[in-house]
Ligand code: HEM
């Protein structure tokens with residue numbers, strides 16, 4: 001291994017193999033990060049645009065026509081069709097492109113080899129393919145915005161028959177076909193990535209890196225990857241069957257349909273089948289989005305509290321439990337589809353169980369802070385922010401998971417508030433925390449702390465301003481995916497609250513510009529990083545600041561202890577890197 | 592012109608921030624400060640910000656509750672809905688204290704344990720008793736919630752006993768309106784088939800079925816008798832819709848190709864509810880709650896609950912299916 005690496009670092013790489021079709025995991029991580037953030041930026045701008053319509057329904061905003069064109073927003077007012085188009089693509093981009101590919105792609109790629117002591121991923125080539133499939137699917141998704149009829153508009157859940165019948169909604173024409181193609185390619189990318197992560201974690205750990213000495217980041221990536229491999233293929237099959245129904249007149253999901261005055265020949269299918277297949281991925285997907293962030297913040301909180309993460313084994317156990325339970329709860333999205341009430345009861349039971357490992361995680365985070373010695377770097381701020389969002393959003397899950405209560409809040413704004421906080425914000429906070437924390441590793445430079453702090457406080461204030469009021473709006477019975485609430489006198493009481501939400505959404509978007517500037521400026525001109533800026537124990541900080549192929553110039557260091565020896569009694573400094581052998585007075589705690 | 596000015600302003604703002612950044616970097620180099628260092632003062636400020644952020648967060652929620660809380664749904668207008676509301680209240684009474692306690696701890700720890708270079712953090716890596724405690728306590732709490740939830744769910748979803756006196760109504764959805772069909776005197780809905788759906792026969796009712804002859808189709812608004820079980824049958828002709836009647840704590844999807852069911856007993860007439868809510872314009876509504884296309888946001892029907900007498904009067908003034916053809 002080390003001899004081949006010597007040869008590698010000496011021969012010159014062309015621009016193309018170094019920056020474009022790179023097989024180096026660090027470069028691929030950067031590619032995922034930048035592509036993910038760009039997609040996220042587009043997704044966020046979409047939410048601001050449709051929030052304009054929701055905050056001030058029917059009012060004319062020339063900027064809408066300017067950005068979206070006459071077709072989408074004649075005279076500055078978004079059309080109902082295109083409102084749904086924006087919501088659909090916003091959701092799709094945020095969940096899949098930003099928080100699945102962008103998040104896992106970046107940090108699994110960056111940290112798995114670096115924190116485990118490997119020269120690279122098990123297969124650099126598959127890794128490269130994974131990125132380029134992701135890139136291709138992003139491009140196709142963006143192209144779908146421009147096609148005749150507009151992009152997919154049936155919601156990110158694309159339930160048939162709405163998504164299957166071009167007669168039902170303009171977005172179910174070519175736009176929907178491209179959505180399906182894009183997602184199929186996306187799933188291939190995700191599977192290639194996940195398989196690579198799993199194989200690398202299982203096989204390429206350096207000497208002494210027992211599974212029980214792996215940082216929690218790696219555990220999170222491993223569990224996420226396994227979850228992805230188990231469930232994404234089911235979404236792929238759901239999409240394929242939908243393609244058949246759409247293009248080859250099969251009837252997997254369709255039956256007894258009259259649309260636009262014509263009876264169609266579909267017979268014997270059921271849209272409910274699609275819902276089962278979709279949510280079999282769809283629910284684990286929220287943990288595919290969330291677990292990496294929980295892993296990143298576990299690491300960041302421990303480093304910055306200068307204290308071992310509390311309950312390392314319980315943290316692993318709870319992640320495994322959460323992942324396992326997440327596969328058997330999908331029916332909670334379908335309580336009011338007419339499913340057998342007994343089945344509903346079973347899904348209520350399994351769903352509410354998730355609260356137990358989640359509570360364990362929260363208490364463990366809090367205990368890690370207790371009697372810590374806390375440094376508030378921007379990464380730490382976002383990590384603590386994640387604890388707040390995870391609590392705030394998780395608790396309302398007790399309502400949605402309870403079938404009897406879900407009857408009245410299903411598909412209302414209460415759901416939108418809940419999932420944005422517990423999944424959207426938590427995952428985004430974790431991703432930002434990771435970006436700030438590992439920026440020196442990614443780009444060899446430091447980000448500006450002051451801008452980072454301003455970014456954090458503006459963000460947490462404005463996003464709570466966006467998503468908390470939605471709970472109240474939802475409890476009043478306002479449905480989601482409504483172009484406007486003005487058709488019901490009942491909802492007029494919320495006109496001002498909706499304006500407040502939209503104003504906060506605009507503020508939130510501006511706050512992200514601070515990050516954007518900080519990111520670009522620091523990557524190009526920020527102060528040079530030192531090798532281990534955060535006094536951290538993990539292996540990635542033993543590699544040189546400048547990226548080299550193969551990661552370590554000489555031998556790969558061996559590991560002698562777990563990664564959380566912070567503030568160990570008797571030690572001279574408040575951290576002991578994993579590469580330091582146990583001294584005589586330390587007893588081996590089995591890590 | 593305005594667009595141009597906005598772009599100019601944004602450009603200026605970005606340049607200003609970038610300039611400030613480079614000046615900041617330069618001065619910190621001069622002061623010999625390391626780029627990754629967080630000074631004691633900065634740490635203290637952040638810790639203090641957490642201490643004020645969390646109470647402000649509580650106040651923000653409280654403020655919304657005080658201003659908009661009164662627009663939440665009024666007390667349940669159906670019998671089973673009262674059980675749901677009870678479960679709601681219990682769940683909130685668990686959620687709110689947990690929310691407040693955990694957030695308060697978060698703020699307090701952030702404030703209290705802020706970095707101090709003369710102090711060392713406590714090396715507290717695990718404690719079986721504590722971990723057991725916070726596995727067992729949530730488990731017990733959840734066990735209670737689950738049992739209570741399932742009991743409520745089972746009673747809400749249980750069918751109306753066969754011998755009970757009930758009203759049967761079919762709610763038929765299509766893009767983008769609702770039709771209600773009453774079973775008529777025979778209390779049986781006539782057969783229907785999607786191939787029979789034609790302009791005048793919007794539900795595809797089969798007129799060769801004798802049960803269909805006295806069926807009654809209404810649009811715009813439909814009426815319910817108070818205190819009498821109503822059995823709803825839901826159907827859709829095109830895409831999935833969802834029949835949502837928030838005041839009755841009732842919702843069920845309308846799925847093409849199958850019929851779904853829900854039933855409830857209305858508890859207050861529209862007039863009574865107008866009084867309860869102190870709102871002359873109050874009306875019960877049925878709205879569509881599953882994305883179904885451009886006019887999804889305006890797919891509604893008014894519901895009127897009245898005494899059985901008034902209800903019967905209204906019903907007999909409606910046309911029978913056979914007569915309407
Ligand atoms: C500034 C940030 C954001 C704002 C203002 C925002 C706003 C919204 C709003 C108002 C809706 C509901 C629209 C409707 O139902 O009519 C929505 C839908 C959605 N958002 Fe966001 N969002 C933001 C960020 C995110 C993030 C980070 C995620 C990642 C999970 C996300 C995922 C979704 C999803 C999955 C939907 C559902 C789409 C659908 O109904 O098909 N959003 N967003």
Ligand SMILES: [Cu+2]
Pocket residue numbers: 282283329330332333
């Ligand atoms: Cu779920």
Ligand SMILES: [Cu+2]
Pocket residue numbers: 764765766767831832833879880881882883887890
């Ligand atoms: Cu509808």
